[in-house]
Amino acid sequence: MATLSAVLATTHHPFFLKATELTPPEDRIPQAAEWKSKVEAYRATLTAAEPDLLVMVGSDHFHQFFADNYPTFLIGKQPRYDATFYNEEREFSIPKYVLEGHEEFSGYMFQGLLDRGFDFSISHELKIDHSIICPIITTRPEADLPVVPIYTNIFAPPLPSPKRFWDLGRAIRSIIDEWPGTQRVAAIGSGHLSLELGGPRQFGETGPDPVFDRKAIDWLASGDIEAILENVTMESMSAAGNATHGFLDLILMMGIAGPEKAAYVDELDLFHTREMYMTWYPAGDPRAEVAA
């Protein structure tokens, strides 16, 4: 049986590479060094889990998919995935990648989701955008592991409910647990805390709603799904910032981990968002084993 060795839930900031490496040191933002160091510490939480295969959760930002045919939930099933679109290179300087896929596990996941009442779309020609490549850059920059990519709609409303994202996370967890392979699987998903894009609160000194961010991190870190389902609605996310709905993917990741306390929680207040780095170890904390 497969081992779910780590679950990572993180914000994805598309400017990380540009801000911390591609910009000459003298021109970097003041937080660049701290940002890089926090990301490297976060990366170590994945490295310690020694994963062989990555289930990646993200969301297409109108790159491959548009409103003529925008999937609510979609999985890729391919031997390889191209990544990074022209306009992501243009705006964020994100390099192109080709990631290995795992068709057998993608197929198993797809069937398992159908069997559990999640009628997914499937793509055999999926190109991956920064919602998945950003966490690859931050947590596995070698980009050397096969991936099973899962996309959700956090972007083109109306959206599925927070409860649906949680339930989907739980379903993905049970499928990983039942996968007859021997791999050590890590699940990595990216989303947002409070975020405003293209609105009056964008690019402020902090994220648009630091109070929401504080609560959101605490809910996730303590595995408090009851509080999330009680407090997080489409309206409350909109009130925290027009692009805050990326938080739904963080709820999904907690669904994969379960209602458990996270093993690693870190954050960074950047110039217009709060970044969050969280890891659960469903099979036990490998760092504790090393320490012992």
Place this chain on the structure above:
Amino acid sequence: MSKYYVNKFLYQVDADPDLLAAYKADPEALLARWEESYGTRLGTKHTIERTTWLEFTTAERRALIEHDYVALFEIGAHFFLCLTIYIALYDDDYAERSGPLAFQREYAARLSHWLGKDYPTVAL
């Protein structure tokens, strides 16, 4: 009103360097070219199949020609598409003149009358 059609324009132009450069240089001519050659194609990938009934309102056409992202916000065009395409058109010029994020901050300030209110929905 067709928010969908506005979004389709923003999506296709932003994803194509040739269309994007033309939208910066001569928005009115590019809009006419897009309507003739792209807008009526079915979806965003077809080249033969057509959609016959989509069109802009006068207000949508004016907002796109004038790069009027405030009007587009108020129409309910998708915030990510608007921000991305106008960053592509203006960010470098503003940054050179006034420093990093100058365009993004002006964009926010021009929408400040929406602070504390429910924004126009981007739902279709």
